[in-house]
Amino acid sequence: MTAPVPRCFRGFRDVFAGDLLLKQRMIETVRAVYERYGFLPLETPAVEFVDVLGKFLPEAGTPDGGIFSFRNPDLSPTAPDGDPDRWLALRYDLTAPLARVVAQYADLQRPFRRYQIGSVWRYEKPGPGRFREFTQFDFDSVGVPGSAADAEACCIICDVLEALGFGAGDYIINVNDRKILQGVLEVSGLAETDIGAEGSQASTVLRAIDKFDRLGRAGVVQLLGRGRKDETGDFTEGAHLEPSQIEKLEAYLDAKVASRSAVCDRLAGLVGSSPIGAEGVQELRDIDRYLTALGYGSDRVAFDPIVVRGLAYYTGPVFEGVLTKSIVDESGQARQFGSVYGGGRYDTLVERFTGERVPATGASVGVDRLLEAMKLLDGARRTATAQVLVTTMDKERTADYLALAQQLRRAGFATEVYLGKGAIGKQLKYADKLGYRFAVIVGGDEFAQGVAQVKDLQLGKQMADSVGSREEWRKGQPAQVTIPLGGLIDHLRGSLA
RNA sequence: GCAGCCGUAGCUCAGUUGGCUAGAGCGCCUGACUGUGGAUCAGGAGGUCAAGGGUUCGAGUCCCUUCGGCUGUACCA
Numbered sequence: 001m002t003a004p005v006p007r008c009f010r011g012f013r014d015v016f017a018g019d020l021l022l023k024q025r026m027i028e029t030v031r032a033v034y035e036r037y038g039f040l041p042l043e044t045p046a047v048e049f050v051d052v053l054g055k056f057l058p059e060a061g062t063p064d065g066g067i068f069s070f071r072n073p074d075l076s077p078t079a080p081d082g083d084p085d086r087w088l089a090l091r092y093d094l095t096a097p098l099a100r101v102v103a104q105y106a107d108l109q110r111p112f113r114r115y116q117i118g119s120v121w122r123y124e125k126p127g128p129g130r131f132r133e134f135t136q137f138d139f140d141s142v143g144v145p146g147s148a149a150d151a152e153a154c155c156i157i158c159d160v161l162e163a164l165g166f167g168a169g170d171y172i173i174n175v176n177d178r179k180i181l182q183g184v185l186e187v188s189g190l191a192e193t194d195i196g197a198e199g200s201q202a203s204t205v206l207r208a209i210d211k212f213d214r215l216g217r218a219g220v221v222q223l224l225g226r227g228r229k230d231e232t233g234d235f236t237e238g239a240h241l242e243p244s245q246i247e248k249l250e251a252y253l254d255a256k257v258a259s260r261s262a263v264c265d266r267l268a269g270l271v272g273s274s275p276i277g278a279e280g281v282q283e284l285r286d287i288d289r290y291l292t293a294l295g296y297g298s299d300r301v302a303f304d305p306i307v308v309r310g311l312a313y314y315t316g317p318v319f320e321g322v323l324t325k326s327i328v329d330e331s332g333q334a335r336q337f338g339s340v341y342g343g344g345r346y347d348t349l350v351e352r353f354t355g356e357r358v359p360a361t362g363a364s365v366g367v368d369r370l371l372e373a374m375k376l377l378d379g380a381r382r383t384a385t386a387q388v389l390v391t392t393m394d395k396e397r398t399a400d401y402l403a404l405a406q407q408l409r410r411a412g413f414a415t416e417v418y419l420g421k422g423a424i425g426k427q428l429k430y431a432d433k434l435g436y437r438f439a440v441i442v443g444g445d446e447f448a449q450g451v452a453q454v455k456d457l458q459l460g461k462q463m464a465d466s467v468g469s470r471e472e473w474r475k476g477q478p479a480q481v482t483i484p485l486g487g488l489i490d491h492l493r494g495s496l497a
Numbered sequence: 498g499c500a501g502c503c504g505u506a507g508c509u510c511a512g513u514u515g516g517c518u519a520g521a522g523c524g525c526c527u528g529a530c531u532g533u534g535g536a537u538c539a540g541g542a543g544g545u546c547a548a549g550g551g552u553u554c555g556a557g558u559c560c561c562u563u564c565g566g567c568u569g570u571a572c573c574a
């Protein structure tokens with residue numbers, strides 16, 4: 001038997017304190033905003049039946065390739081392909097399970113407004129900042145027909161990003177409406193084609209528009225026509241539209257202007273006589289009205305015809321939160337973070353189960369991706385969870401050190417007692433590396449006098465720059481004061497105030 | 498999934514047309530500077546050169562395969 005090699009499966013990873021503490025603090029901030037709007041928490045299983053997730057491929061009789069799926073171990077291996085219980089999968093988002101919950105519990109009070117955080121899994125190629133297991137933090141309102149809920153969702157996204165330290169101008173929420181997309185396809189002569197149908201012209205067109213950010217206008221236009229060859233020589237088949245059709249869609253691609261109402265006017269013209277298109281424009285007008293009334297201007301929420309949000313289940317307004325602040329990474333490269341929030345209205349997701357049309361809207365934040373951006377924004381990070389390290393100079397007095405730390409904790413200071421080995425110098429180094437604010441030193445002399453040395457490590461760090469010699473550094477005992485043991489708590493309180 | 502590039506110490510990398518015991522900086526550990534972080538100084542640990550196979554007198558260097566990473570492309574709830 002060979003020894004196992006410690007390793008993680010591709011696209012999976014371990015997360016250590018430095019990142020994890022930032023993540024947890026961020027989650028707290030997001031949760032506070034969601035609760036301020038009255039959302040309630042929900043938890044659902046990581047594993048769902050594949051047909052519930054809507055990722056079952058009836059033609060092949062197997063689950064979609066993009067998900068982690070497996071056979072139901074409760075079922076006999078010879079269970080027929082048609083058995084809906086046969087396949088299980090890890091959830092790939094939190095919206096599909098939400099739809100299941102709404103369909104399953106008929107007595108849920110509606111509107112049902114819930115927030116949910118959790119890991120989701122996708123079986124796809126990992127990339128930088130892209131993993132096969134990652135965290136999403138969603139909020140959704142179920143049972144809300146009007147555009148007010150969509151406008152509110154945009155406000156929530158703004159509030160979250162601002163609570164996390166992004167200012168107006170550091171981010172933008174781009175909003176579009178699937179009904180407008182549908183209307184434009186309609187007037188371009190692509191109406192009868194089902195968007196969802198694989199290989200349909202309509203779906204090819206939507207995919208092309210979705211690539212605007214990456215390929216630019218010219219690239220999209222190529223994909224609307226014959227197709228596009230990339231720099232490696234790879235060829236992507238286009239939608240093969242007529243020149244007149246492409247012309248209409250080009251006008252659509254150019255419809256974005258700064259003012260939301262002006263975008264609506266332009267889109268109204270492009271959508272022409274299509275009823276569904278007109279409906280979409282009206283939804284955007286409503287959203288604009290609400291946002292304007294609430295003081296969310298186009299510097300924070302803009303209307304952008306380019307937004308598609310994949311071929312997903314969206315039925316009306318769709319939106320994405322994008323970080324626009326240019327962020328410079330360790331190697332000095334400017335990095336674009338792109339979309340961190342994604343969401344929209346999905347009025348047919350519950351209908352799949354019960355036949356009842358239940359309107360719903362919401363959004364999802366990619367926690368890990370947003371965290372990456374935040375790390376680069378304020379590079380400074382602290383790994384310590386405690387503020388105070390009680391050093392143990394005299395191991396014989398360990399009981400006294402433990403008791404002292406207990407006193408500090410009762411007074412509200414997160415405190416660690418150094419229980420490793422090593423002299424005082426090593427202990428202070430440890431405190432310094434982990435980012436402790438204070439070190440408390442009590443040796444034989446101090447015990448005799450009933451005092452403690454309290455060192456402010458942050459202050460000392462600042463002073464270190466101006467100190468040249470070792471003599472000076474040590475003699476100066478930078479940022480260190482002698483405090484009677486009885487006054488220790490008051491001193492720490494005072495220093496933190 | 499497809500295509501191209503890459504894989505040498507914990508990290509960033511060097512390693513000449515294949516040629517002695519594979520190196521540096523940073524980090525880490527130990528110690529000195531009388532019981533004190535930084536700086537400085539002196540030591541030390543750490544590599545089956547991603548893994549496996551092949552060519553060769555000889556492979557970190559050349560060839561094949563696998564795994565992993567990056568870039569582009571496809572898909573993306």
